[in-house]
Amino acid sequence: MIRWLFWGIIVAILCVLPRFLGDYTLYVVSLTYVYVTVAIGLNLTLGYANQVSLCHASFFGIGAYTMGLLLAQGWSFWLILPLSGIFAGLFGAVIGFPALKWKDHYLALITIAINIITFFVMMQESWLTGGPTGVSGITRPSIGSLSFTSDINYYYLLLVLFILAILASIWIVNSKWGRAFRAIGLNELAARGHGISSFNYKLLAFAVGAFFAGVGGGLFAPLLRYISPDAFTFFISLEFLIMIVIGGMGRIEGPIIGAIIVVMGPEVLRMAEAAYLIVYSLILILVMLFMRGGLVIVLDRLREAIPARIGSRR
Amino acid sequence: MANFIQLLIGGVSMGILYGVVAIGFVLLWQTSQTINFGQGELVMVPMFLMVALHIVLKIPFWPSFVLTLLGSGIMGYLFERLMIRKLLPGGVLVIVIATLGLSGFLRYGMQIAWTPQTLFFPHLFSTKPIELGDIIFSPEDIWNIVLISVIIIVLHLCIKRTKLGMAMQAVAQSRETAELMGINVRHIITLVFVLNSVLAGTAAVFAAPIFFVRYDIGIFLGVKAFVAAIIGGFNQIRGALVGGLTVGLAETFAAAYITTAYRDAFVMILLLVVLLIKPEGIVGIKEEAY
Amino acid sequence: MPLLETQKMTKDFYKLRAVSQLDFQVERGEIVAVIGPNGSGKSTFFNCVTHIYPATAGRVYYQERDITGLPTDKIIRLGVGRTFQLIQLFLEMTVFENMLLSVQEHRGTLLSRLFTKDDSGDVERAHEILEFLYISHLKDELASNLSYGQQKLLDFGMVLMPRPELVLLDEPTSGVEMEMRGRIMDYIRELNKQGQTFVVIEHNMDVVMNLCERIIVLDYGEKIAEGRPEEIQTNQRVIDAYFGVEE
Incomplete structure (x- = not known):
C-alpha cells in the first residue's frame, strides 16, 4: 500500500515537473527517459542474462534510423515505433549467435567490433543513412487533434512510454523468461541440465535487450529531430554500460538510477x-x-535502516 | 610488384608494432587471466611521457627513453597492485568493466591534464626514401622492423632460457603446480604486469612518430592489439605476433586494393571471420571445454 | 527395446581414452548401478549420454529414438533427469526458485512462458519434495546459504521435479548423512515402483548392493563386468580392478 502511494507520488511529481523546468532542462529529463529505456534493455541482456553487449548503441541506432528514415517515407510514427524495436530485436538475435559460443571478454570484443562496423556503415552508406550528416527534419507524432510536436507534449509521450518500459521490464524479469535469463547467467551447465535451452534464452536475451534499445532509438530521433552516426558510437555503448554498472546490474532500479546519474549528472555539475x-x-x-x-x-x-529507526522509537 | 613490396614493408612495420602490444596482452592472459581493455592507454601514457621528457624538458633521447620505460614499469606495477589484485577473484567480467573504466580515466585524464590536440613527435630514423630499383621505401620502416624483431627475440629468449622466464611459463601452465614447485605466483604476476607495461612503453616510443601523440590513440592501438591477439591465437606468444602482422598487412592491403573508407572496419570484419572459421586463432591451440 | 541404449560409445580427451566402446542398456523399470574406481569414466559416460560434450564415437538411443548429438536441454526435456558429480545449483537464487526452474521448461511454449505463471501443481509438488527432504523451512533462503548436505538434497529434489522417466544420479548419497541416505534410497525405490527408471553412479557399496538390481563395472573406460550384485561381489576382474592386481 505504502509502496503504491510512493510510486503514485513519484509519477505525480514527474507529471507536474515540466511546469518548473526551463526548455533545456526539460530536454535533459526527456533524454533521460529515452536512455533509461535503452539501459533497461542492456540490463536484461547483461545484468540478468550475463551476456556482455558493448553494442547497445548499434541497437539504439538501428531504432533511431528506422524511425528517421521511415518517417521520411511518410509512414506513421505509431507503426514505426514497434518496428524500430522489432528491427533492433532481430539484429540483436543475430548478434546473439556469437554469444552461444563466446563469453565475457571475447563477447565484449566481438560486440565492440559489431558496434564499430555498424558505425562505419552509418558513416559510409550515405544512400541509406545520409552519411556523416545523418537524417534531419524528423517530425514528431500526433493522434487525431492531439499533437506531440511541442517539447512539453512530447515530454508527456516519453513519460508514458518510459513508465510502460519499466512495467514491461518488471513483467519480463518476474516471468519465467526472467528466471531463465538469470539461470543462464548464473550457471549455464545447471541450466542445460534442467532443460533450459541456452540457445533460445541467449538469443532471446539479446533480442529483448535490443528491442528496448530499438524502441529507445525510435523515441530518440523525434526528440532531437536530427540524428547522425555520432550518437551511436562504441562510446555511447560504454555509457549505457556505465549506467547499469553504477546503478546496479541485475536490478530493476539499476538502469533508472544509472541513467539519471549519467545523463543529468554532467548538466547539474x-x-x-x-x-x-x-x-x-x-x-x-x-x-x-x-x-x-x-x-x-x-x-x-x-x-532497511528506516523501518529499524521507526521501530526503535517505540 | 614494386607497389606490392612497398605495401608489404609498410604492413609488416605496422603489424609488428601491433604484435608487441598484443604480446603483452597474451602474457597477462596466460599468467593471470586478466583481459586488459586499457592496454592501448598503457601505450598512450608513455607516448606523452616521452613527449614531456624529450620535447618539453629537452632531455636527450636515450635518457628520456630509459625514464619512459621506467615510468611504464611503475605504472604496470601500480595497475596490478591497486586494481587487478583486488579484482581477480571477481571474475573476467569485473576486470573487463574495471579496465574499461581505467582506459577512460587515463584517456580523458590526459585530455584534461594536458591537451586534446595532436602532438607531433620527431622521427627516430631518417624518413628520406630509399630507392631500390622500382621500390621506394622509408628507412624508418626497416629500422622499426629490425629493432622490434630484436626486442621480441630477446624477450623470447628470456622467457625460454632464464629462470624467471621459466617460472612465468610454469605459472601460465598451471598456477597450482607452480605453487607446489615453490614459485611465488603473486610476484610472477606482478612481474608480468610490469613487463607488459614496459613492452607497451617500448611500442609507444616506436609508435609516437608514426601515429602521432594524441589522448585517444589508445583506443585505436588497444583494439588492434586485442584483435591481433584473438586472430593469432590467445594462448601463445607467437600467436600475438602472427595476429599483429595479419592485422597490419590486412589493413594496409585492404586500404590499397579494396577501399580506404572501410579501412578500420575491415580489421573488425576480419576478426569476425576468423572467429567463425578458426576460433582458436590462426596458430592457436584448441582448448577442450568443460 | 531398452529405455536407454548406447552403442560403442567412445570419448577421448586428447589422447586419453575416457570411455571405450561402451555398450550399455537400461530396461524400463530398472535400478542400475554404475561403479568403478576413480577416473574409470563413469561421469564422462553420463556427460556423453546427455551431450554435455559430444562423444568421439558411438550412438545413444532413448525410447527407441536416436538422441546422439541432440542438445542437452532437449534430451532433458525428453524425460531424462540427471545430477552432476559436483552439485550444480543456481546459488544466487532461492531454494524455491531453483525447484521451479527445474520444471518450467517442461511445460508450454517459449512464448507462453512469458505470460503464464507457475503451474499450481508444480508449486505444490515443489513443496512436497522439499518437505520430504526436510528442507522446506529453507525454501526462501538463497541456495548458497545451504550446507553441503542440504545443497545435495536440493539438487536431488530438482531432478525429480519434472518426473523424468529416466533418472541419472551421480553419487546421490555422498556427503549426505546416514538417516537421510536411507530416506533417499527408500524414495528411489518408491519412485521406481511408480515406473521411474534409475541409473546410479555410486561409491557406497551398501547403497549399491541394497538398491540396485544390476551393476555395471567400468575400469579405464571399459565395461569389465555386468550382473546381479552377488555376481559382481565375487567377480575376480572387479576385485582386481578395485584392489589392484598382485604380481
Whole structure:
C-alpha cells in the first residue's frame, strides 16, 4: 500500500515537473527517459542474462534510423515505433549467435567490433543513412487533434512510454523468461541440465535487450529531430554500460538510477564532457573495487535502516 | 610488384608494432587471466611521457627513453597492485568493466591534464626514401622492423632460457603446480604486469612518430592489439605476433586494393571471420571445454 | 527395446581414452548401478549420454529414438533427469526458485512462458519434495546459504521435479548423512515402483548392493563386468580392478 502511494507520488511529481523546468532542462529529463529505456534493455541482456553487449548503441541506432528514415517515407510514427524495436530485436538475435559460443571478454570484443562496423556503415552508406550528416527534419507524432510536436507534449509521450518500459521490464524479469535469463547467467551447465535451452534464452536475451534499445532509438530521433552516426558510437555503448554498472546490474532500479546519474549528472555539475567522462570512468573502477552491486545497494540499506529507526522509537 | 613490396614493408612495420602490444596482452592472459581493455592507454601514457621528457624538458633521447620505460614499469606495477589484485577473484567480467573504466580515466585524464590536440613527435630514423630499383621505401620502416624483431627475440629468449622466464611459463601452465614447485605466483604476476607495461612503453616510443601523440590513440592501438591477439591465437606468444602482422598487412592491403573508407572496419570484419572459421586463432591451440 | 541404449560409445580427451566402446542398456523399470574406481569414466559416460560434450564415437538411443548429438536441454526435456558429480545449483537464487526452474521448461511454449505463471501443481509438488527432504523451512533462503548436505538434497529434489522417466544420479548419497541416505534410497525405490527408471553412479557399496538390481563395472573406460550384485561381489576382474592386481 505504502509502496503504491510512493510510486503514485513519484509519477505525480514527474507529471507536474515540466511546469518548473526551463526548455533545456526539460530536454535533459526527456533524454533521460529515452536512455533509461535503452539501459533497461542492456540490463536484461547483461545484468540478468550475463551476456556482455558493448553494442547497445548499434541497437539504439538501428531504432533511431528506422524511425528517421521511415518517417521520411511518410509512414506513421505509431507503426514505426514497434518496428524500430522489432528491427533492433532481430539484429540483436543475430548478434546473439556469437554469444552461444563466446563469453565475457571475447563477447565484449566481438560486440565492440559489431558496434564499430555498424558505425562505419552509418558513416559510409550515405544512400541509406545520409552519411556523416545523418537524417534531419524528423517530425514528431500526433493522434487525431492531439499533437506531440511541442517539447512539453512530447515530454508527456516519453513519460508514458518510459513508465510502460519499466512495467514491461518488471513483467519480463518476474516471468519465467526472467528466471531463465538469470539461470543462464548464473550457471549455464545447471541450466542445460534442467532443460533450459541456452540457445533460445541467449538469443532471446539479446533480442529483448535490443528491442528496448530499438524502441529507445525510435523515441530518440523525434526528440532531437536530427540524428547522425555520432550518437551511436562504441562510446555511447560504454555509457549505457556505465549506467547499469553504477546503478546496479541485475536490478530493476539499476538502469533508472544509472541513467539519471549519467545523463543529468554532467548538466547539474556543469562539467565539460571530458571531465565527466573521467569522473564516470573513475566511478566504474571504484564500483568494481568496492561496491559491485552498484548504487542500488545504498537504497537497499536505506530501506532497511528506516523501518529499524521507526521501530526503535517505540 | 614494386607497389606490392612497398605495401608489404609498410604492413609488416605496422603489424609488428601491433604484435608487441598484443604480446603483452597474451602474457597477462596466460599468467593471470586478466583481459586488459586499457592496454592501448598503457601505450598512450608513455607516448606523452616521452613527449614531456624529450620535447618539453629537452632531455636527450636515450635518457628520456630509459625514464619512459621506467615510468611504464611503475605504472604496470601500480595497475596490478591497486586494481587487478583486488579484482581477480571477481571474475573476467569485473576486470573487463574495471579496465574499461581505467582506459577512460587515463584517456580523458590526459585530455584534461594536458591537451586534446595532436602532438607531433620527431622521427627516430631518417624518413628520406630509399630507392631500390622500382621500390621506394622509408628507412624508418626497416629500422622499426629490425629493432622490434630484436626486442621480441630477446624477450623470447628470456622467457625460454632464464629462470624467471621459466617460472612465468610454469605459472601460465598451471598456477597450482607452480605453487607446489615453490614459485611465488603473486610476484610472477606482478612481474608480468610490469613487463607488459614496459613492452607497451617500448611500442609507444616506436609508435609516437608514426601515429602521432594524441589522448585517444589508445583506443585505436588497444583494439588492434586485442584483435591481433584473438586472430593469432590467445594462448601463445607467437600467436600475438602472427595476429599483429595479419592485422597490419590486412589493413594496409585492404586500404590499397579494396577501399580506404572501410579501412578500420575491415580489421573488425576480419576478426569476425576468423572467429567463425578458426576460433582458436590462426596458430592457436584448441582448448577442450568443460 | 531398452529405455536407454548406447552403442560403442567412445570419448577421448586428447589422447586419453575416457570411455571405450561402451555398450550399455537400461530396461524400463530398472535400478542400475554404475561403479568403478576413480577416473574409470563413469561421469564422462553420463556427460556423453546427455551431450554435455559430444562423444568421439558411438550412438545413444532413448525410447527407441536416436538422441546422439541432440542438445542437452532437449534430451532433458525428453524425460531424462540427471545430477552432476559436483552439485550444480543456481546459488544466487532461492531454494524455491531453483525447484521451479527445474520444471518450467517442461511445460508450454517459449512464448507462453512469458505470460503464464507457475503451474499450481508444480508449486505444490515443489513443496512436497522439499518437505520430504526436510528442507522446506529453507525454501526462501538463497541456495548458497545451504550446507553441503542440504545443497545435495536440493539438487536431488530438482531432478525429480519434472518426473523424468529416466533418472541419472551421480553419487546421490555422498556427503549426505546416514538417516537421510536411507530416506533417499527408500524414495528411489518408491519412485521406481511408480515406473521411474534409475541409473546410479555410486561409491557406497551398501547403497549399491541394497538398491540396485544390476551393476555395471567400468575400469579405464571399459565395461569389465555386468550382473546381479552377488555376481559382481565375487567377480575376480572387479576385485582386481578395485584392489589392484598382485604380481
